[in-house]
Amino acid sequence: MSLRGKTAVVGVYEHPTRYAPHMTQYQIMTESARGALEDAGLTIGDVDGLCTAGVGPMGVIALANHLNLRPCYLDSTNLGGSSFVAHVGHASAAIAAGLCNTVLILYGSTAASERFAVGTGGSGAFGDPPDAYEAIYGPTVVGNYAMAAMRHMHEYGTSAEQLAEIAVTTRRHASLNTAAKYHDPITIEDVLASRVVSSPLHLLDCCMISDGGGALVVTSAERARDAKKKPAFVLGAAEAVRHTGVGHEDLLEVAAAQSGPKAMAMAEVSHREVDLRMIYDSFTITVLLTLENLGFCKRGEGGAFVSAGRLGFDGPCPTNTDGGGLSSNHPGMRGIFLVIEGVKQLRGEAGARQVKKCAVVLCHGTGGVISRRHSGATLVLGSSF
Amino acid sequence: MASKDYKKPLPHLDEENRWFWEACARHELYLQKCASCSTIRFYPRALCPSCLSSKTEYLRASGRGTVYTFTVTYQNQAAGFRDELPYVMAYVELDEGPRILTNVVKTPPDAVTIGMPVEVVFEDIDEGLAIPKFQRARA
Numbered sequence: 001m002s003l004r005g006k007t008a009v010v011g012v013y014e015h016p017t018r019y020a021p022h023m024t025q026y027q028i029m030t031e032s033a034r035g036a037l038e039d040a041g042l043t044i045g046d047v048d049g050l051c052t053a054g055v056g057p058m059g060v061i062a063l064a065n066h067l068n069l070r071p072c073y074l075d076s077t078n079l080g081g082s083s084f085v086a087h088v089g090h091a092s093a094a095i096a097a098g099l100c101n102t103v104l105i106l107y108g109s110t111a112a113s114e115r116f117a118v119g120t121g122g123s124g125a126f127g128d129p130p131d132a133y134e135a136i137y138g139p140t141v142v143g144n145y146a147m148a149a150m151r152h153m154h155e156y157g158t159s160a161e162q163l164a165e166i167a168v169t170t171r172r173h174a175s176l177n178t179a180a181k182y183h184d185p186i187t188i189e190d191v192l193a194s195r196v197v198s199s200p201l202h203l204l205d206c207c208m209i210s211d212g213g214g215a216l217v218v219t220s221a222e223r224a225r226d227a228k229k230k231p232a233f234v235l236g237a238a239e240a241v242r243h244t245g246v247g248h249e250d251l252l253e254v255a256a257a258q259s260g261p262k263a264m265a266m267a268e269v270s271h272r273e274v275d276l277r278m279i280y281d282s283f284t285i286t287v288l289l290t291l292e293n294l295g296f297c298k299r300g301e302g303g304a305f306v307s308a309g310r311l312g313f314d315g316p317c318p319t320n321t322d323g324g325g326l327s328s329n330h331p332g333m334r335g336i337f338l339v340i341e342g343v344k345q346l347r348g349e350a351g352a353r354q355v356k357k358c359a360v361v362l363c364h365g366t367g368g369v370i371s372r373r374h375s376g377a378t379l380v381l382g383s384s385f
Numbered sequence: 386m387a388s389k390d391y392k393k394p395l396p397h398l399d400e401e402n403r404w405f406w407e408a409c410a411r412h413e414l415y416l417q418k419c420a421s422c423s424t425i426r427f428y429p430r431a432l433c434p435s436c437l438s439s440k441t442e443y444l445r446a447s448g449r450g451t452v453y454t455f456t457v458t459y460q461n462q463a464a465g466f467r468d469e470l471p472y473v474m475a476y477v478e479l480d481e482g483p484r485i486l487t488n489v490v491k492t493p494p495d496a497v498t499i500g501m502p503v504e505v506v507f508e509d510i511d512e513g514l515a516i517p518k519f520q521r522a523r524a
Contacts, residue, residue, distance in 0.1 A: 246426035247483025
């Protein structure tokens, strides 16, 4: 059985906050729920499924309590930042199987106001078996991604300028998104002149830390026909992990190499048919590796693929039109925003950054840490099927 | 116990890895080799994930390898590491095959390159604990 055309995302909401010391994480999630249900033309009483991640070991129960919900389907699978992309697949499977009808997916975080240094602050000691051989060496999140960038440069001659191209185009998109945190245009020179956080990655190769949150409403394709706005049909979904295995892994092969083809096969779409790519951009190298591993270009050709503004919303390969984690928002686990922007683009609601012809969107979330352990979740959405 | 001045995380010793750290304390680096399917594995585990066999051979590593990739870390707020910036984190590909995360030490950070031959050097934390790191191989 395939999920193709069985369900749709009918409500989305991106919380406008980027810094919210006056709000709680649960408040951000509740306001986001209100926004997405309003967007869908539904009420809280219609919700019988609830998904979230990043709220503590049994946080989904607390969240149900906070919303005074009694859902019959619950999922708090935590794959890191890709979780919410994966939740759309899980929710769709549950709906298609008749377990529930309408699922609310929520995310909220106050990482910035708590001054949580996501990329450079932790010891990396999470207490799982492999950590014993890693945390002792000071593996920052940015450091692990930097090692992938260093290896890519070594194998393929990818340059710091090419990585910077991604940051520059993404900032251009942010300048067209009033909700984005950073609007001022930047140049390749600006990226290269910013300080090196972990070589070869500069500060402007790294996502920000913000507060924020968002919500999605997923329901059956049948119910979606009655939704307030144009449904974004789920065409394909898949997830994967990559890790250090027994020590023989190729660090440039990321989870997208497995989840991408699987989701696209389910969706019955080719690369050429994808109008917009929403790719988790924790760092510039994350985007380059993901595009290669998804098959939008050959391995090693990512540097040329992202250059000359080709990822621009008005270019040949529109990517990350909301301004991404690099320039719009990154509260720690950004996957939900990939789906929100994808849906807005499919509806034609993206304003100044609207991709002209947008009928198929591919979202790919990366969670955890490339070069260490990470997950990938691919979701293909379409305006029809 | 490590001195209270040592602020970095310490390896968590358990029933699957205690032997590995005891060997490190003797300044010996070990890998495991599956006695059933011959897969060499790192990090230490009781069972071979390839064939799920419990039959394990213990393979003393030469301690030699090359830098597979690395980064010079300029920012880390975590205790212990922030006092040692910049430091080099690297994956070293051992001559026996596995790639292991480590620090390249006693080598100027700007001298480190991918492919550079390195050799293991143990940092003694206390009598019962030493951490394997790598330095540029002596000719």
